[in-house]
Amino acid sequence: MKKVLVTGGAGFIGTNLIKKLLADGNEVYSVDNFTIGTPEHAALFKDNNNYHFIELNIDNTEEFLMKFKDVNFDMVYHLAANSDIQKGGQDPRVDYRDTFSTTRSVLELMRQNDIKKLFFASTSAVYGDMSGELITENIGNLKPISYYGGAKFASEGYISAYTFMNDLSVVVFRFPNVIGPCLTHGVIHDFVKKLKSDPNKLEILGDGHQTKPYIYVDDLVDVIVKMTENIPKGMGIYNIGVDSATSVTKIADIVCDVLGYKGVTYKYTGGNVGWKGDVPKFQYNLDKIHKTGWRAKYSSDEAVRKTCEWVKEQVL
Numbered sequence: 233m234k235k236v237l238v239t240g241g242a243g244f245i246g247t248n249l250i251k252k253l254l255a256d257g258n259e260v261y262s263v264d265n266f267t268i269g270t271p272e273h274a275a276l277f278k279d280n281n282n283y284h285f286i287e288l289n290i291d292n293t294e295e296f297l298m299k300f301k302d303v304n305f306d307m308v309y310h311l312a313a314n315s316d317i318q319k320g321g322q323d324p325r326v327d328y329r330d331t332f333s334t335t336r337s338v339l340e341l342m343r344q345n346d347i348k349k350l351f352f353a354s355t356s357a358v359y360g361d362m363s364g365e366l367i368t369e370n371i372g373n374l375k376p377i378s379y380y381g382g383a384k385f386a387s388e389g390y391i392s393a394y395t396f397m398n399d400l401s402v403v404v405f406r407f408p409n410v411i412g413p414c415l416t417h418g419v420i421h422d423f424v425k426k427l428k429s430d431p432n433k434l435e436i437l438g439d440g441h442q443t444k445p446y447i448y449v450d451d452l453v454d455v456i457v458k459m460t461e462n463i464p465k466g467m468g469i470y471n472i473g474v475d476s477a478t479s480v481t482k483i484a485d486i487v488c489d490v491l492g493y494k495g496v497t498y499k500y501t502g503g504n505v506g507w508k509g510d511v512p513k514f515q516y517n518l519d520k521i522h523k524t525g526w527r528a529k530y531s532s533d534e535a536v537r538k539t540c541e542w543v544k545e546q547v548l
């Protein structure tokens with residue numbers, strides 16, 4: 233049994249990860265300040281004696297360090313961040329605080345408490361707009377185009393320095409879009425909300441051709457757990473994803489199909505991006521993670537369909 237800390241544990245991916253970590257018999261401490269995560273998610277595991285939830289703003293480093301002054305962890309899964317890229321685009325302080333400063337707090341906790349193992353949830357947004365080029369992890373000259381991508385990239389830089397200075401063992405995954413049960417926002421929720429208010433018409437941001445890989449959260453949790461069982465010294469960075477991708481128009485088709493909306497007229501707002509800072513197309517080279525023997529079970533379209541089925545259960 234390992235004693236682990238999950239930051240952002242009441243969020244979408246955190247909730248799915250904690251479910252698996254508890255099922256595997258670990259003792260899990262979870263922190264979240266409910267900026268995006270929900271008390272309902274935090275309460276899901278309250279009957280499990282190995283689960284401890286603490287409502288905390290971890291951007292406040294001093295408070296975070298005080299809270300866990302005498303607690304030692306075998307491993308930290310750092311997922312807390314502002315996951316709403318659009319919202320972050322309206323105010324750069326949001327990603328500085330929730331995406332970057334939270335990472336600094338985690339690294340300080342690890343340094344001061346002599347915690348040696350870290351998993352960090354990074355993102356394809358660190359690469360910026362690569363115009364559809366096949367992206368490998370060792371590509372250089374990265375130019376993130378959103379404050380969110382910038383704050384994750386800065387976090388990776390800080391993690392690299394702390395790794396060297398403190399002999400850490402770190403796994404960094406650059407996730408693509410992740411979807412599945414407990415999802416709280418994003419394109420699928422937007423479409424469902426719009427269709428509920430007008431079942432005949434659907435506004436789609438951009439030209440609908442934005443095409444990205446979507447991974448199902450069970451696949452992601454599976455590879456997080458696998459790759460954090462025995463982490464070698466140093467910092468390993470991996471692209472994570474699926475070989476396929478789904479366009480925004482295809483997502484609209486699947487949402488309408490699964491939720492039973494017929495004859496819907498799509499109205500495109502135009503332009504090739506959904507919003508400023510959005511990367512309309514990207515494609516990963518996944519050789520590095522595939523060489524470990526892991527492969528996602530679900531394709532991008534299947535992930536979208538399964539998530540729509542979950543959303544349907546929630547709205548009915």
Ligand SMILES: NC(=O)c1ccc[n+]([C@@H]2O[C@H](COP(=O)([O-])OP(=O)(O)OC[C@H]3O[C@@H](n4cnc5c(N)ncnc54)[C@H](O)[C@@H]3O)[C@@H](O)[C@H]2O)c1
Pocket residue numbers: 239240241242243244245246263264265266267268269270288289290291310311312313314315316329330334353354355356406407408409410411416
């Ligand atoms: N979902 C995706 O498609 C995706 C893609 C790439 C990377 N990621 C990264 O994976 C991680 C998890 O993503 P998610 O989709 O579950 O997002 P999420 O928003 O559901 O989870 C992040 C959690 O962090 C919490 N949080 C934010 N600031 C905090 C603070 N100052 N103190 C304490 N808690 C704080 C939020 O309340 C939220 O519950 C994030 O780091 C995100 O950037 C997600």
